[in-house]
Amino acid sequence: MVLDVKWAVRWLTLCAQAMAENRVWLIELDRAIGDSDHGENMDRGFQAVLEKLAEAQPETPGAALKLTAMTLMSKVGGAAGPLYGTAFLRASTALGDAAEIDPGRLADALVAARDGIVARGKAESGDKTMVDAWTPAAEAAQAAAADGAGTVLGVLVAAAEAAEAGAVATEPLVARKGRASYLGERSAGHRDPGAASSALILRAAVGAAA
Amino acid sequence: MKKLINDPRSVVDESVEGFGLAHAGLVTVTADPKYVTRKDAPVAGKVGLVSGGGSGHEPLHAGFVGLGMLDAAVPGAVFTSPTPDQILPATLAVNSGAGVVHIVKNYTGDVLNFETAAELAQAEGVDIRTVLVNDDVAVEDSLYTAGRRGVGGTVLVEKIAGAAAERGDSLDAVAAIGDRVNSNVRTMGVALSACTVPHAGTPSFDLADDEIEIGIGIHGEPGRHKIPMENADGITDRLLDPVLSDLGITGGEKVLLFVNGMGGTPLSELYIVYRRAAQVIAERGAAVERSLVGNYITSLEMQGCSISVLRLDDELTHLWDAPVHTAALRWGV
Numbered sequence: 001m002v003l004d005v006k007w008a009v010r011w012l013t014l015c016a017q018a019m020a021e022n023r024v025w026l027i028e029l030d031r032a033i034g035d036s037d038h039g040e041n042m043d044r045g046f047q048a049v050l051e052k053l054a055e056a057q058p059e060t061p062g063a064a065l066k067l068t069a070m071t072l073m074s075k076v077g078g079a080a081g082p083l084y085g086t087a088f089l090r091a092s093t094a095l096g097d098a099a100e101i102d103p104g105r106l107a108d109a110l111v112a113a114r115d116g117i118v119a120r121g122k123a124e125s126g127d128k129t130m131v132d133a134w135t136p137a138a139e140a141a142q143a144a145a146a147d148g149a150g151t152v153l154g155v156l157v158a159a160a161e162a163a164e165a166g167a168v169a170t171e172p173l174v175a176r177k178g179r180a181s182y183l184g185e186r187s188a189g190h191r192d193p194g195a196a197s198s199a200l201i202l203r204a205a206v207g208a209a210a
Numbered sequence: 211m212k213k214l215i216n217d218p219r220s221v222v223d224e225s226v227e228g229f230g231l232a233h234a235g236l237v238t239v240t241a242d243p244k245y246v247t248r249k250d251a252p253v254a255g256k257v258g259l260v261s262g263g264g265s266g267h268e269p270l271h272a273g274f275v276g277l278g279m280l281d282a283a284v285p286g287a288v289f290t291s292p293t294p295d296q297i298l299p300a301t302l303a304v305n306s307g308a309g310v311v312h313i314v315k316n317y318t319g320d321v322l323n324f325e326t327a328a329e330l331a332q333a334e335g336v337d338i339r340t341v342l343v344n345d346d347v348a349v350e351d352s353l354y355t356a357g358r359r360g361v362g363g364t365v366l367v368e369k370i371a372g373a374a375a376e377r378g379d380s381l382d383a384v385a386a387i388g389d390r391v392n393s394n395v396r397t398m399g400v401a402l403s404a405c406t407v408p409h410a411g412t413p414s415f416d417l418a419d420d421e422i423e424i425g426i427g428i429h430g431e432p433g434r435h436k437i438p439m440e441n442a443d444g445i446t447d448r449l450l451d452p453v454l455s456d457l458g459i460t461g462g463e464k465v466l467l468f469v470n471g472m473g474g475t476p477l478s479e480l481y482i483v484y485r486r487a488a489q490v491i492a493e494r495g496a497a498v499e500r501s502l503v504g505n506y507i508t509s510l511e512m513q514g515c516s517i518s519v520l521r522l523d524d525e526l527t528h529l530w531d532a533p534v535h536t537a538a539l540r541w542g543v
Contacts, residue, residue, distance in 0.1 A: 027410050035289045035429040036410040037264075044287075073326065074295035077264075077286045078319035081293055082326055120322060178318050179431055181355035182348075186432070 001209050003101040003152050008064035009053055014204035016046035022200060029193040033180035037078060038193040045076035045084070062095035079178060080194060083117050083130065090116035103155045107138075107145035110159055114138040121177065128175035128187060130194035136162035137202055153209050160202040167195035211411050218408040222265045226285055229272055233537045236276045244292075245300035246272040247282045257375040257384045258282070258304035261313040261368055262297060263320050264289040266407070267428055270365065270507040273538030279372035280313075280536075288407050288510075289429040291319035297327035301336060309337035309381035313368055313388060315360025316344035317429070337381055341388030343367050345397045345518065347456045348425030348434050359427045362470045362518035363395035365506045366530075369539065373532035391526065396457045398449040399516030401426045401433065403474065405509050424448060428472075428509045442479065446486040449517045454494065457519055461495025466502070466530065468518040473508035475515055480504065483515055491519070500530055506538065 001007075019026075019042040026039030049071045058064040065088045073085030094112040095101060101109070114134040123129040140162035144155045168191065175187040178194070215221050226246065230239030238247050245262075252258060261271045262284030271283035281304035286292035301310050310331065314324045321342070328338040345363030349355055371388035379387065401423040404413035407430060414430030417423060422445070425434030440448075459465065469484040471477070484503050491498055499522055507516075520526070533542030 031410065031412070031414060035431050036407045036414050037287065037290045040409045041287065041290055074293050077290040077293045077323065079291075079322055081291075081319070082322035121318070175355075177356055179356070179429070182359070182427060182434075183432060184355075184434070 001151070001153050003061060003106065003209065004099060005059060005061050005064055007208050008061035010208035011205045012046070012049055012053060012064065012068055014207045015201050016050050018200040018204050019043045019046045019197070026193050026197055029191055029196055032190040033175065033183055033187045034193060035179055038080060038197065041076045041078050041080055042197050045072045045081065048075040060095070060097050060099055061101055062092045062097055065092035065095065079121065080197070083121050083194070086116040086120045087113035087134070101152060103145040103150045103152050106152055106155050107141040110141040111138045123177040126173060127177040128170050128173040128180060128192045129177050130192070130198045132170045132173070132192065133163040133166040133195040133198035133202075136166040153206070156202070156206045156209050160199070160206045163199040163202040167191060167199040170195045211406050211408075213406070213408060215408055218411070221408045222285055222287055225265070225268075226272065229537070236535070236537060237272070240299070243296040243299055245282055245284045245296050245303070246275050247300065247303050248275050248277070248280070251281050251304045252306035253281070254306050255308055255378070256306055257308045257379065257381050258301070258306065258310040259313060259368070259372055259375055259384070260284065260297070260301050260304060260310055261364070262286065262292045262300070263315055263317070264291055264429060266510045267507050269505075269538035271368070274365070274368050274536045276534070276536035277543065278376045278532055278534035279368055279539065288409065291317065291323045294323055294327040294330060297324060298330050301327060301331045301338070302334065305336045309339065311371065311375070311381065311385050311388060312338060312340045313364065313371065314340055314342050315364055316342050316357055317359060318356050339381055339385035341367060341371065341385055341392060343392050345392060345395045346427065347396045347398050347452045350434075361399060361428050362397035362468055362507055362516045363392060363520070365470070365502070366395055366466065366468065366518065366520050367391045369534060370526055370529045372534070373529035376532065387529070391520065394457070394521040394526070395518055396453045397516050397518040398453050399426045399428070399433070399472065400424050400445055400449060400514045401472065401509075402439075402513035405430045405473070405512035407510070422514075426509070426514065428507060430509055430512065442482045443486045446483045446517065447490065450487050450490055450519075453517060453519050454491070457521060459491070459494060459496050459519065459521065463496045464499040464522045464527070465491060465496055466500040466520040466522055467491065467498045468502040468520070470507055470516045470518065471505035472512040472514040472516070473505055474511040474513040477504065480515055483517065487517055499527060
């Protein structure tokens with residue numbers, strides 16, 4: 001398996017599919033502790049990404065992610081737009097103009113995405129935000145890449161599994177950042193919608209490489 | 211869900227289009243990217259004022275575009291902040307060279323998108339100042355939350371900073387007036403019913419017939435806690451006490467009292483709340499010098515209200531009284 005621009009386009013296409021399929025679920029998660037718009041915004045944003053990809057036909061994975069970043073920033077709104085936009089932009093910068101991505105660079109890109117989200121949103125681990133999916137994902141990706149036998153698929157699977165576990169682990173947490181923080185103790189018992197959509201995005205990356 | 215809409219996905223487009231038609235003498239509506247500017251923008255030599263946020267709070271913000279208030283309003287999707295690709299052109303459109311003040315309600319999405327737009331505008335050579343509105347006393351523990359939200363006080367910041375810009379104040383002076391209003395206003399709200407976001411189709415939170423939510427924001431999000439329904443005076447006391455204590459209002463002070471409807475409560479009920487709030491303030495020895503009662507910053511069709519108290523000084527009173535001509539507020543012209 002090589003991670004080239006075709007993989008990147010497949011990944012983003014699967015992201016759009018996942019957001020459309022999970023639109024109602026994400027709205028329901030957000031309804032419980034936020035304001036019921038996350039599924040709608042992510043669906044709208046990734047549909048716009050698909051249109052842009054068809055128009056622009058990027059030549060490298062980095063270029064595809066940069067286009068995604070700019071589109072999400074301009075179409076999603078809310079906190080998710082700038083946060084995901086920054087994540088994809090930082091990942092794109094980490095990939096540079098490489099035509100194919102090796103395991104080490106892939107892990108670097110995931111770490112850069114996580115760092116971008118932290119820098120923009122100023123949330124820490126345990127605040128019940130998408131950081132709780134991205135930090136374990138970035139760390140698992142680094143560990144998988146450091147293993148000499150690590151493959152790009154192995155890095156992606158490790159990241160997706162860690163993100164999914166991280167998203168589930170937000171359920172008992174009390175939110176300290178974002179819209180859910182206004183609920184205080186009442187935010188416990190619900191999965192964070194941003195962590196949930198992050199896990200969907202990282203799972204789509206595996207699907208595109210499988 | 212019964213709503214006067216054609217398609218949940220075109221609610222904001224069609225509503226803003228209608229707003230532009232209804233107030234063609236006051237505003238210009240740009241459709242894509244979407245923003246509303248004052249008809250005569252940019253006004254030569256004047257500091258521009260731009261605000262924006264999710265839709266669903268009408269008349270905020272587009273209803274406050276015009277003489278003596280905002281130069282531009284940037285509507286996002288329902289309850290979703292607008293994006294930098296809307297905020298930036300709105301900012302550029304109202305910049306006369308004197309700089310632009312962004313008035314931003316303290317919600318994570320609004321802050322992040324306005325922050326990004328401000329960086330881009332500065333890169334294009336426009337001086338930007340940001341006034342962050344965070345008047346909501348319902349958020350008690352700002353250390354462990356995203357901080358106090360910008361709610362009812364936003365209307366007062368927009369009116370008073372708008373008057374300062376209209377009289378020719380500098381960029382820094384307009385921002386300083388905005389900050390001064392923000393630091394002297396506090397607000398607390400209550401919901402008697404939830405609202406339904408058109409694309410979600412179901413109410414934004416669950417509330418039994420005999421329950422109310424105390425300490426709500428303006429995006430249909432639940433508040434601090436649910437309590438059993440009470441009468442108007444009881445609810446008014448619950449909202450006003452924390453507002454007055456947090457503001458530290460003492461005898462002899464002058465205030466502006468703003469009772470705001472959330473969209474689904476009749477004016478007659480808002481005046482019942484106003485009546486009690488005015489009594490309580492008088493009992494504390496303070497004087498209500500100015501008042502505002504009505505639906506100005508709403509949450510779709512939510513039933514409920516918010517109470518804001520602004521500590522006035524002579525300058526703020528003078529700026530409040532200054533002429534304003536917008537779709538939702540008009541006096542002196």
